[in-house]
Amino acid sequence: MTLITNHMPTAELQALDAAHHMHPFTNGDELNAKGARVITRAKGVTLTDSDGNEILDAMAGLWCVNLGYGRDELAEAAARQMKELPYYNTFFQTTHVPVIALSERLAQLAPGDLNHVFYAGSGSEANDTNIRLVRTYWAQKGKPDKNIIISRKNAYHGSSVGSASLGGMQGMHAQGGLPIPDIHHINQPNWWAEGGDMTPEEFGLARAQELEEAILELGEDRVAAFIGEPVQGAGGVIVPPETYWPEIQRICDKYGILLIADEVICGFGRTGQWFGSQTYGIRPHIMTIAKGLSSGYAPIGGSIVCDEVAEVMNACEFAHGYTYSGHPVACAVALENLRILEEEGIVDRAGSETAPYLKQKWEGLVDHPLVGEAKIAGLMGSIALTPDKATRAQFAADAGTAGLICREECFANNLVMRHVGDRMVISPPLVITKPEIDTLIDRATTALDAAHARLQDEGLMKAAS
Ligand SMILES: *Cc1c(COP(=O)(O)O)cnc(C)c1O
DSSP states (O other), rough: OOOOTTTTTTHHHHHHHHOOOOOSSSSSHHHHHHHOOOOOEEOOOOOOOOTTTTETTTTTHHHTTOBOOOOOHHHHHHHHHHHHHHOOOSSSSSOHHHHHHHHHHHHHHTTTEEEEEEEESSHHHHHHHHHHHHHHHHHHHHOOTTTTEEEETTTTOOSSSSHHHSSHHHHOOOOOTTOOEEEEEEEOOOHHHHHHTOOHHHHHHHHHHHHHHHHHHHHHHTEEEEEEEESSSSOOOOOOOHHHHHHHHHHHHHTTTTEEEEETTTTTTTTSSSOOHHHHTTTSSSEEEGGEEEEEEESEEEEEEHHHHHHHHHTTOOOOOOTTTTHHHHHHHHHHHHHHHHHHTHHHIIIIIHHHHHHHHHHHHGSSEEEEEEETTEEEEEEEESSSSSTTOOOHHHHHHHHHHHHHHHHTOOOOEEEETTTTOOOOOOTTHHHHHHHHHHHHHHHHHHHHHHHHHTOOOOOOO
16 A cells, blocks of 8 residues: 655656546546646645645635634544544434534524524535425425525536536536426626626616516416525626615515525625625525535535524424534534634624725726726625726637636736636635735736736637627
C-alpha cells in the first residue's frame, strides 16, 4: 500500500488523482490532462497548495466556509463528540443531546415560527425532503393533487434526482432523465441578461408575476409550493430587483401556497443578516439549510419548518429519513460553529462593517472596460463580463469562454473567484478583513486586466449578434 501524504511531489499526487478519483461537475479527461491543483491546508481566508502557493479563497470553499478555515474549536467539538457518542440514529424513538441542542438553537435563530428541524446530510438531501414533505403536507390536508412545485430557471437546489429537478439548470436536466414530474419552472429575475428595455423594478415585478400566471394556468388546486433562493448563488449571484420578493410573497399569500426559501448559501450570515429571508423580507414556511450551518467543517443540512407545517406532518408518520439525519458529530460541529459566529459577532460585523466596505470596492469594478454590472448582497457578489457595456451584450464566443479565461487569470494571481458562464462570482469567508478585501480587489483587477488583454489578442471582444 502506498502511503500518500502531503509531502509527495505534486505530479505524483495528480497522477494518482487522475487514476482513481472522479471529480464532480468536471470533464475528467480535460482535468487529468493538466492535473488538479492539490490543496493541502488552509487558515482564515487563505489556501495553501502543494506547490506552496498561498491563494485567497474568495469562494469560501463552495460558498460554505463562513467562519474561515482553521478553527480548532470545531475540530475539538468533533473529537469530543466522536469519543462520547460517534453515532446514533433518531429513527426509532431515540434522540441525543447534540441534535436536541442544535434544533433548539436553530429555532431561536430562524425568523418567525420556523421552530422545527428535519435533518439531512446535505442541501440536496434537504431539498429532496422538501419535495416529499410539501406533497405529504397537502395530502394530509386532503389535497393529494396539490403536488406541483414551482421553481425557476437557472436556480440551483442540489444534485440529487429530486433537488436537481427542482433546480433549473438545463445542462443537469439533460443528463439522467430529469426533471421528475410535477416540477414547473418560471423565468428568473436576471435583469442584466434578460431585462431588455424594462427598468430593473418593472422587470422584477414582471418576473414575479410569472408565478401568479403559472398558478392560474396550472390550477390553484394543483400547486403545492414555490421554491427560490433569496439570491441565486450557483446561477451567478443574481441579486433580484427590489420589487421581486415582495410580489412573490404577495402571490404566495394570496393563493395559500407554501413558500420554501432555499437558504443553503444565503443562510448563516451570507447576505449580512442571519438569513436571506430577513434581508429580503421573505416569510417562508420552510427554509433549506446546509453549507454555512457547519461552515463546511462537517456535512449537514436540513429543513427548518414552521409551526403549522410541523403540526400537520407530526400527525402522520413521514416515511422518510437518512441514516445521517441529525448525525451527532455534525450537529456538535454545527453548534460550535453557530456559537462562534454569534459570540464573536461575526454575522453582525459582516453585515454592518465588512459588507459595506466590500460593496463600495466591488461596485467600483464596474468601471473596468470588461465589466458590465457589479452586484452584491452582503458578502456574495458578481460581475458580468461583456464585450459592450452600453448594450449589455453577450460575447459572440460560446458562453463561459470569457469567464473561464478570467478565472484562469484569477488563479494565476492567487485568487479563487469562480465563473458561471461569463459572470464572475465571489462569496468569501465572513471573517475576511478590510486589508484582505483590498487584496481581493487588487488581484481581481489584475486578473480582469489580463483577461481583457487576452480577449482582445484572441479577437474575442466581439458581441453576439
Ligand atoms: C449547494 C446548494 C444546494 C445543495 O447542497 P449540497 O450540500 O451540495 O447538496 C442546494 N441549494 C443551494 C441554494 C445551494 O447553493
